[in-house]
Amino acid sequence: MIEVAQLRKSFGDLTAVDGVSFTAGRGEIFGLLGPNGAGKTTIISCISGLLTPSSGHVKVDGHDAVSDGPAARRVLGVVPQEISLYEDLSAAENLAYWGGAQGMRQPALGERMRQVLELTGLEDRAREPVKRFSGGMKRRLNFACGIIHQPKVLLLDEPTVGVDPQSRVRLLELVRTQARDGACVLYTTHYMEEAETLCHRLAIVDHGRIIAAGTLAELRAMLGERDLLRLSGSFQVEAAKAALAHIDSIEVLQADAELLILALPEASRRLPAIFAALAAAGSDVRGTTLTQPSLESLFIKLTGKELRE
Amino acid sequence: MRFLWISVRKDWSRVRRDPFSLATSLAIPLILAVMMSLVFGRGQAAPQGRLLVADEDSSVASNLLLGAFNRDPLDKMLLVEKVAQADGHARINRGDGSALLIIPAGFQEAFLGNRPFQLQLFTNPAQTILPQIVQESLSIMVDGAFYVQRVAGDQLRVVATRNAPPDELIASVSVSINHLVTSLRRYLYPLAMDLETVVVADRSESKSFAATFLPSMIFMALLMIANSLAFDIWRERLMGTLRRLAVSPAPLGAFLAARLIFVASVFALVALVGLVASRGLAGVPVPNLPAAVMWLTFAGSALFLMMLVVAVTASTARAASVMGNLIVFPLAMIGGCFFPFEWMPAWMARIGRLTPNGWAITQFQAILSGEIDARQLAVAVAGLTVVSAVMFMVALRRLRSGFLV
Ligand SMILES: Nc1ncnc2c1ncn2[C@@H]1O[C@H](COP(=O)(O)OP(=O)(O)OP(=O)(O)O)[C@@H](O)[C@H]1O
Ligand SMILES: [Mg+2]
Numbered sequence: 230m231i232e233v234a235q236l237r238k239s240f241g242d243l244t245a246v247d248g249v250s251f252t253a254g255r256g257e258i259f260g261l262l263g264p265n266g267a268g269k270t271t272i273i274s275c276i277s278g279l280l281t282p283s284s285g286h287v288k289v290d291g292h293d294a295v296s297d298g299p300a301a302r303r304v305l306g307v308v309p310q311e312i313s314l315y316e317d318l319s320a321a322e323n324l325a326y327w328g329g330a331q332g333m334r335q336p337a338l339g340e341r342m343r344q345v346l347e348l349t350g351l352e353d354r355a356r357e358p359v360k361r362f363s364g365g366m367k368r369r370l371n372f373a374c375g376i377i378h379q380p381k382v383l384l385l386d387e388p389t390v391g392v393d394p395q396s397r398v399r400l401l402e403l404v405r406t407q408a409r410d411g412a413c414v415l416y417t418t419h420y421m422e423e424a425e426t427l428c429h430r431l432a433i434v435d436h437g438r439i440i441a442a443g444t445l446a447e448l449r450a451m452l453g454e455r456d457l458l459r460l461s462g463s464f465q466v467e468a469a470k471a472a473l474a475h476i477d478s479i480e481v482l483q484a485d486a487e488l489l490i491l492a493l494p495e496a497s498r499r500l501p502a503i504f505a506a507l508a509a510a511g512s513d514v515r516g517t518t519l520t521q522p523s524l525e526s527l528f529i530k531l532t533g534k535e536l537r538e
Numbered sequence: 539m540r541f542l543w544i545s546v547r548k549d550w551s552r553v554r555r556d557p558f559s560l561a562t563s564l565a566i567p568l569i570l571a572v573m574m575s576l577v578f579g580r581g582q583a584a585p586q587g588r589l590l591v592a593d594e595d596s597s598v599a600s601n602l603l604l605g606a607f608n609r610d611p612l613d614k615m616l617l618v619e620k621v622a623q624a625d626g627h628a629r630i631n632r633g634d635g636s637a638l639l640i641i642p643a644g645f646q647e648a649f650l651g652n653r654p655f656q657l658q659l660f661t662n663p664a665q666t667i668l669p670q671i672v673q674e675s676l677s678i679m680v681d682g683a684f685y686v687q688r689v690a691g692d693q694l695r696v697v698a699t700r701n702a703p704p705d706e707l708i709a710s711v712s713v714s715i716n717h718l719v720t721s722l723r724r725y726l727y728p729l730a731m732d733l734e735t736v737v738v739a740d741r742s743e744s745k746s747f748a749a750t751f752l753p754s755m756i757f758m759a760l761l762m763i764a765n766s767l768a769f770d771i772w773r774e775r776l777m778g779t780l781r782r783l784a785v786s787p788a789p790l791g792a793f794l795a796a797r798l799i800f801v802a803s804v805f806a807l808v809a810l811v812g813l814v815a816s817r818g819l820a821g822v823p824v825p826n827l828p829a830a831v832m833w834l835t836f837a838g839s840a841l842f843l844m845m846l847v848v849a850v851t852a853s854t855a856r857a858a859s860v861m862g863n864l865i866v867f868p869l870a871m872i873g874g875c876f877f878p879f880e881w882m883p884a885w886m887a888r889i890g891r892l893t894p895n896g897w898a899i900t901q902f903q904a905i906l907s908g909e910i911d912a913r914q915l916a917v918a919v920a921g922l923t924v925v926s927a928v929m930f931m932v933a934l935r936r937l938r939s940g941f942l943v
Pocket of ligand 1: 244
């Protein structure tokens with residue numbers, strides 16, 4: 230339902246999206262995972278027709294997003310990253326207006342409004358002007374306005390930023406429901422856990438390129454069954470690297486004067502050996518974090534930097 | 539088509555929720571009107587008024603009544619002139635004089651005998667404030683006199699029998715009338731005498747201050763509102779609602795058309811309320827109300843589209859706001875919105891009438907004075923529509939490409 234082929238988009242000298250290709254089908258939740266400035270929003274804007282690609286092409290439900298824009302937009306639902314609501318109007322008035330913009334009519338519109346207000350937990354505040362809402366409530370309404378018409382293709386741009394945990398669980402459940410009902414969902418986020426629990430397939434984006442793509446299992450396999458060990462303290466970088474080189478199957482992903490990130494199998498059993506080697510190399514370890522293989526460790530492995538700075 | 543009405547309704551709902559931003563557009567012209575009337579209106583309001591009095595009674599009581607008009611502060615505004623009744627009618631019908639007061643024969647007798655009597659006041663509708671002052675003072679005096687008659691009737695009857703009442707007595711009675719009026723007015727009994735006011739049809743040719751200033755004030759309001767409503771496109775852009783709309787199947791053209799309908803309805807309302815209010819409050823005659831409202835609606839909408847083109851051409855909200863003000867204020871200044879063309883040097887008025895708002899004011903004045911016929915008006919409206927359509931397309935084109943990214 231979404232086909233992106235060799236998509237490129239430049240703003241002047243800056244190439245925000247650089248040769249991105251992927252497809253996502255009916256009932257699928259496809260994740261775009263990447264740090265700030267990776268190009269996620271730019272990709273979404275090219276799909277929704279807000280931006281015209283510099284090259285490559287985008288199809289939505291078989292319609293070209295540029296040459297057949299109106300047809301492509303008819304199947305589309307978008308939840309923009311920035312909150313896009315009439316602040317003077319109430320939640321209900323916003324929903325009614327955006328439903329109307331999608332060609333919905335009463336009584337179906339009223340019925341669906343009740344439904345999404347309940348699903349987003351806003352039914353008690355439906356008559357209040359949006360400007361009196363909290364940030365999280367605005368987010369939820371922003372989301373509700375994007376799904377009011379039960380679109381075939383749903384583009385969600387970091388829809389859960391700043392939403393409390395309970396509401397987030399409900400929103401994610403809502404996304405799953407849309408997919409189960411046959412929608413194709415494109416979901417961008419920089420939350421690892423969300424991508425891991427929600428998405429059927431994923432693409433990891435950095436500097437406008439897809440650096441890895443596949444199912445969660447496929448991506449994990451790229452990392453191997455290794456743990457991620459994050460050590461903080463003060464390190465003699467070269468000496469520490471040399472000392473660690475003597476320990477079996479350790480990979481140093483990142484090393485600087487205050488932080489060491491290592492990938493290795495069975496890390497917990499081998500901690501004493503690592504501490505001993507580092508101490509001998511004149512380093513002082515003050516904190517340790519051990520994580521199981523995850524998208525985060527994959528991201529660090531692929532890019533040499535952490536996803537959340 | 540349905541989206542069009544949904545969108546118009548949305549715009550009105552937004553105004554209902556936040557009427558303040560629209561109201562502030564009206565504040566400038568209103569403040570200006572007040573200031574102007576203080577500066578220029580005063581000179582005219584001073585002793586220019588002429589109260590014609592036909593005193594058929596020529597009694598002490600009638601003289602007492604008239605004496606009240608010769609005391610401060612009324613003497614500063616009104617000259618009392620005695621006339622014969624027929625002459626007075628003729629003059630007020632010509633618009634010469636602020637009002638004509640007729641004191642019927644038998645006034646004193648009725649007054650002293652505590653019997654009902656009638657004073658007649660004919661006012662000149664071309665003048666607004668002065669006849670009102672006369673009317674208000676008269677009714678106060680009638681109230682007061684009635685009370686004096688109740689409490690001091692005996693004393694007055696004594697005075698009336700003599701030929702020449704002593705000045706002190708007149709003065710003291712007059713003072714007591716004033717005193718009683720102010721302190722006891724609300725306790726007075728229902729009146730047994732009444733004051734009949736007749737408004738004479740307008741014959742005057744000279745335009746009052748309000749009539750001269752009205753077109754300027756209305757166009758000032760239109761220009762301010764046009765600027766503020768045009769800038770709202772940037773609010774929609776910053777709120778993100780315009781982007782959301784652009785990725786929905788609803789056409790941007792319908793959105794913009796809805797906005798134009800909304801704006802036109804605001805102008806129609808402002809024009810109607812403004813004209814009716816200035817007729818009711820300031821007595822400015824508006825002979826051709828439907829044509830005047832229609833013209834103001836079309837002209838306001840065209841000014842809105844002009845400012846919209848400016849707003850969407852700007853690259854940031856700030857630039858849009860600065861450019862908007864840089865255009866609106868000089869246009870208002872030279873185009874007859876701050877000062878009527880009548881008050882400008884001829885060369886300046888000539889240039890001013892060539893500005894979009896100056897041209898529209900000129901047409902509006904012609905509508906008010908009936909100097910324009912239906913055919914000429916139709917041509918002007920058609921011209922305005924063509925220009926508006928072009929500006930609409932320019933704004934829409936910019937909204938479709940470039941404005942949103
Ligand atoms: N309209 C624009 N003009 C110029 N540069 C832009 C524009 N929009 C985005 N960019 C640049 O393109 C790059 C990608 O931006 P984009 O918004 O797509 O990132 P993102 O992955 O969505 O980031 P975030 O997680 O912060 O939302 C950034 O370097 C950004 O500065
Ligand atoms: Mg983004």
